Amino acid sequence: MNNKFDALKDDDSGDHDQDQGSPKDSEKEKTDEEDKEQNSSKKKMVVPGAGEHPLQYNYTFWYSRRTPGRPASTQSYEQNIKQIGSFASVEQFWRFYSHMIRPGDLTGHSDFHLFKEGIKPMWEDDANKMGGKWIIRLRKGLASRCWENLILAMLGEQFMVGEEICGAVVSVRFQEDIISIWNKTASDQATTARIRDTLRRVLNLPPNTIMEYKTHTDSIKAWEDFHGLVNASGGR
Amino acid sequence: MIGSLLFYVLYPFSRFWTIRPSEASKKGLPPVVVNGTAAWDGGAVTSKRITQCQKTLLDQWHTPGSRTKGETKERMKKSGPEKENDHTTADMDKKQLMAAAHEGTKNEAAPKICDGQPAVEEKETAMTNGQQQDSVDTPKHEDGGMIVHHEVLHENNNTEDGNIFPTDDISPEQACRAQTTEDSKHQTVCCVQEQKQIQNMEETVTVCWDEYAAPTADEIHGGASGSNLVFTSLLSNSQTTNVSSQHNTQTGWQFPIGPGLAEEVHCPMWTFPAVSYYPPFEFTLPFKVMWRVWQEIDESATEEEPAFTPFPFTKVSMDFTVMSYNILAQDLLEANQELYAHCPLEVLDWSYRYFLLLEEIQKWAPDILCLQEVQENHYHEHLYPVLSQMGYTCVYKRRTGTKTDGCATCYRGDYFSVVSLSQLEFFRPETELLDRHNVGIVLLLQPVATQGVKVTAKGPPLCVANTHLLFNPRRGDVKLAQLAIMLAEIDSMVQSCATKGEHCNVILCGDFNSVPHMPLYQLITTGKLYYHGLPAWMISGQEDLSFKSHCHRLFAPLWPSTLGITDNCQYAASEDMCQSQNQESGKCQYTHAFMLQLRYCPAACVRPQGLMLIPGVTDNTPDPTSRNQPYNKRFSNPISHPLDLESVYKHIPPVSGVSEVTTLNSEVGATVDYIFYSPRRILSSAQKADGDFVSKGLKLTGSVSLLSEDVLWSMKGLPNHIFPSDHLSLIAKFQLDWNAA
Numbered sequence: 001m002n003n004k005f006d007a008l009k010d011d012d013s014g015d016h017d018q019d020q021g022s023p024k025d026s027e028k029e030k031t032d033e034e035d036k037e038q039n040s041s042k043k044k045m046v047v048p049g050a051g052e053h054p055l056q057y058n059y060t061f062w063y064s065r066r067t068p069g070r071p072a073s074t075q076s077y078e079q080n081i082k083q084i085g086s087f088a089s090v091e092q093f094w095r096f097y098s099h100m101i102r103p104g105d106l107t108g109h110s111d112f113h114l115f116k117e118g119i120k121p122m123w124e125d126d127a128n129k130m131g132g133k134w135i136i137r138l139r140k141g142l143a144s145r146c147w148e149n150l151i152l153a154m155l156g157e158q159f160m161v162g163e164e165i166c167g168a169v170v171s172v173r174f175q176e177d178i179i180s181i182w183n184k185t186a187s188d189q190a191t192t193a194r195i196r197d198t199l200r201r202v203l204n205l206p207p208n209t210i211m212e213y214k215t216h217t218d219s220i221k222a223w224e225d226f227h228g229l230v231n232a233s234g235g236r
Numbered sequence: 237m238i239g240s241l242l243f244y245v246l247y248p249f250s251r252f253w254t255i256r257p258s259e260a261s262k263k264g265l266p267p268v269v270v271n272g273t274a275a276w277d278g279g280a281v282t283s284k285r286i287t288q289c290q291k292t293l294l295d296q297w298h299t300p301g302s303r304t305k306g307e308t309k310e311r312m313k314k315s316g317p318e319k320e321n322d323h324t325t326a327d328m329d330k331k332q333l334m335a336a337a338h339e340g341t342k343n344e345a346a347p348k349i350c351d352g353q354p355a356v357e358e359k360e361t362a363m364t365n366g367q368q369q370d371s372v373d374t375p376k377h378e379d380g381g382m383i384v385h386h387e388v389l390h391e392n393n394n395t396e397d398g399n400i401f402p403t404d405d406i407s408p409e410q411a412c413r414a415q416t417t418e419d420s421k422h423q424t425v426c427c428v429q430e431q432k433q434i435q436n437m438e439e440t441v442t443v444c445w446d447e448y449a450a451p452t453a454d455e456i457h458g459g460a461s462g463s464n465l466v467f468t469s470l471l472s473n474s475q476t477t478n479v480s481s482q483h484n485t486q487t488g489w490q491f492p493i494g495p496g497l498a499e500e501v502h503c504p505m506w507t508f509p510a511v512s513y514y515p516p517f518e519f520t521l522p523f524k525v526m527w528r529v530w531q532e533i534d535e536s537a538t539e540e541e542p543a544f545t546p547f548p549f550t551k552v553s554m555d556f557t558v559m560s561y562n563i564l565a566q567d568l569l570e571a572n573q574e575l576y577a578h579c580p581l582e583v584l585d586w587s588y589r590y591f592l593l594l595e596e597i598q599k600w601a602p603d604i605l606c607l608q609e610v611q612e613n614h615y616h617e618h619l620y621p622v623l624s625q626m627g628y629t630c631v632y633k634r635r636t637g638t639k640t641d642g643c644a645t646c647y648r649g650d651y652f653s654v655v656s657l658s659q660l661e662f663f664r665p666e667t668e669l670l671d672r673h674n675v676g677i678v679l680l681l682q683p684v685a686t687q688g689v690k691v692t693a694k695g696p697p698l699c700v701a702n703t704h705l706l707f708n709p710r711r712g713d714v715k716l717a718q719l720a721i722m723l724a725e726i727d728s729m730v731q732s733c734a735t736k737g738e739h740c741n742v743i744l745c746g747d748f749n750s751v752p753h754m755p756l757y758q759l760i761t762t763g764k765l766y767y768h769g770l771p772a773w774m775i776s777g778q779e780d781l782s783f784k785s786h787c788h789r790l791f792a793p794l795w796p797s798t799l800g801i802t803d804n805c806q807y808a809a810s811e812d813m814c815q816s817q818n819q820e821s822g823k824c825q826y827t828h829a830f831m832l833q834l835r836y837c838p839a840a841c842v843r844p845q846g847l848m849l850i851p852g853v854t855d856n857t858p859d860p861t862s863r864n865q866p867y868n869k870r871f872s873n874p875i876s877h878p879l880d881l882e883s884v885y886k887h888i889p890p891v892s893g894v895s896e897v898t899t900l901n902s903e904v905g906a907t908v909d910y911i912f913y914s915p916r917r918i919l920s921s922a923q924k925a926d927g928d929f930v931s932k933g934l935k936l937t938g939s940v941s942l943l944s945e946d947v948l949w950s951m952k953g954l955p956n957h958i959f960p961s962d963h964l965s966l967i968a969k970f971q972l973d974w975n976a977a
Contacts, residue, residue: 090834101852
């Protein structure tokens with residue numbers, strides 16, 4: 001299973017616009033990372049501090065960036081994505097957030113990802129593979145505020161869709177910024193509709209804002225079609 | 237000469253013809269409409285009277301004296317600029333020109349109007365004319381005050397009757413003139429006249445007719461001058477009558493015109509030889525003055541009463557009145573004497589103002605009384621003892637800082653019981669914006685219906701908020717923040733009722749130091765305000781400072797999250813409560829505002845251990861003081877509030893178009909005081925189907941009329957001998973229904 005990047009197509013929201021190596025490379029690295037992560041989570045599981053406000057779930061911040069000047073094909077998605085840290089309470093969240101650059105101030109081709117601890121910001125993660133995402137394209141200048149609104153709503157459990165939410169992504173691009181929120185079950189229309197409505201509310205979006213839902217299966221297929229790699233993901 | 241005669245003959249008809257256009261033009265008239273329209277009516281009366289004389293004399297009066305022509309011209313000249321509006325004058329001229337054309341039809345026209353009563357012919361015509369005129373006018377002033385007013389005037393006329401009739405030694409014509417004077421007066425006020433009065437008039441009219449039947453040359457002259465005499469002597473009366481009724485029309489109140497104003501409006505043109513025969517028509521004040529009157533609001537057409545009340549319940553209905561009154565603190569009066577330079581010294585004296593104030597409170601006897609600018613010592617020494625004797629329970633909150641005044645909310649102890657009470661201080665030293673010493677009082681009252689000492693029914697809770705916001709016209713931002721505190725407190729009371737399953741009605745009143753329809757007012761009435769980038773002076777709209785090159789603008793966020801009030805003008809703490817409730821149900825749910833509150837708490841400012849400095853991560857230390865975070869969620873967001881509020885006063889009186897004011901001093905007259913309430917909304921059919929038969933909200937059933945600026949200036953501004961403050965009191969009557977088991 002691969003993380004695909006379609007540099008020219010519209011699926012540059014989310015995590016899969018990083019250039020990647022071959023499927024084999026990717027798979028290998030992913031395994032490595034899983035091991036690493038398992039080790040680290042064994043080592044240290046974040047817990048809320050005394051007197052802090054616990055979150056319903058633990059979350060992890062990630063950052064990814066396409067290194068400028070290097071050929072895309074030689075980079076793997078997983079090489080470019082870095083884990084910033086995990087947190088279990090509102091206070092711990094702010095601790096990280098306050099020490100991070102606002103998305104609007106990011107330069108280049110970069111993304112912040114905020115996923116539940118244990119879910120990797122990839123299509124292929126078990127939690128994501130049947131899922132999809134709502135995509136909102138924003139004109140420049142709105143990303144910081146919308147991102148903050150989105151993640152506060154997610155961390156504060158404002159979406160009210162049980163365990164459906166997987167994470168959120170903000171992608172800084174040349175002419176626009178894209179925010180998206182991922183959920184587990186793309187086929188659950190009640191859930192996706194509810195997420196959409198909550199998004200509209202918490203982001204305070206203008207009524208004419210276009211919101212697009214995309215299943216990860218479609219994202220993978222689009223990537224594969226573009227790269228001529230039909231069935232490259234080995235039947236998964 | 238013929239022209240002038242024709243004018244006299246036809247002028248009443250011209251009056252009749254011009255009623256409608258005049259009315260139409262009245263609506264758009266500038267404040268001088270009072271004089272203008274009054275004169276317009278006066279003119280009508282005059283011409284009626286003259287018509288009576290002239291028509292009588294028309295055949296006999298063959299020797300036109302040049303003086304008569306002079307009279308006409310002079311009257312035209314004088315009455316034109318002084319009494320008539322341009323359009324009326326124009327009409328007169330036009331009618332005069334048209335007179336020739338209508339010469340042939342004038343005799344036919346008269347009987348047509350006079351309902352075929354040939355015995356009284358012209359006089360009847362005039363009278364009918366007058367009645368028609370009144371009947372045209374009547375629909376306009378159908379308010380409570382009108383009837384009172386006319387009754388009063390009738391009384392007045394009757395007393396004058398007494399003066400006139402016993403004088404047996406006056407000549408027949410003079411008696412007749414006096415009679416017709418009476419008639420004319422009756423005509424001007426005959427909108428509620430009964431049939432017998434009309435019959436009376438007919439009788440007297442007939443007498444007059446007989447008297448005029450054989451005039452001598454001398455009498456002709458006497459009649460001519462007499463008609464003028466009547467004309468001018470009428471003026472002081474009919475003019476007054478009309479001025480009063482005009483004011484009645486406009487604002488629903490009356491005020492007497494002393495001889496001074498009558499003379500100013502109508503300079504007498506003649507020195508009459510016969511004046512000594514005349515009983516003086518001095519205008520005395522025999523009747524009690526009703527300054528402001530109740531304006532009932534009849535919504536029976538739109539009201540949809542539930543057809544029935546389900547069996548175990550009985551519908552309880554309660555009427556109550558609310559007064560909001562900025563009574564002008566004596567210390568502030570003395571500190572700003574330049575604002576009251578127009579006032580006679582005695583009306584600025586506290587003991588005098590206090591006397592008037594108590595009279596006014598006693599007169600309207602509100603069930604809930606919200607006072608502003610109550611000086612602390614005056615409250616404790618004067619107001620509190622008297623008000624508690626009158627049955628009021630009072631709450632007082634002095635302003636913080638050095639100012640000696642504050643707000644007081646008083647309510648009838650036998651109508652309401654207090655559920656909770658908060659006294660708000662808007663001075664928050666930790667918040668830079670809130671550095672002004674204003675206060676507010678929010679009371680949660682429970683209406684009780686009592687029979688004797690036994691409480692028979694308890695109504696839905698009523699939240700009564702009273703405040704006096706900052707005056708400074710340039711600091712709309714401060715006013716908004718103060719208002720937000722007020723709204724948050726009200727909301728918390730409403731919420732606390734909601735948790736008990738009760739619907740809480742809201743009354744928010746006071747001096748908001750903001751004019752209607754400007755941003756602060758909009759926030760209250762529409763529930764939403766996009767403030768980002770607005771100039772601070774514009775928020776209240778008291779002064780137009782747009783000419784200034786530099787003006788302070790409002791930027792988001794307006795107030796810091798440390799204030800604990802969200803953009804919805806709700807306490808963040810109340811959301812905190814919801815959150816803890818959610819936690820009880822096993823879910824860690826947090827609102828946006830709640831999470832933002834923790835943003836700069838000490839635990840959140842520590843750099844996470846082992847945080848690598850990769851791109852996307854900064855080595856900056858979080859700065860709790862930098863609150864103007866551009867990505868703050870309040871960026872370009874509106875502030876809003878969830879309360880449904882409407883103003884009792886609509887700020888434009890329906891008739892005159894002259895805007896009413898609630899405050900007036902030597903510098904400014906404006907509406908800045910309000911009573912806002914949660915109105916009863918018509919239930920949708922869906923709600924009705926749900927069996928929701930309890931009507932929520934307050935039904936506004938009346939309010940005491942305000943006065944316009946020009947009317948107040950005619951009373952020498954504020955304060956004066958009637959109104960003790962530089963503000964007017966606002967009084968509203970509400971109906972509250974509930975179902976009691």
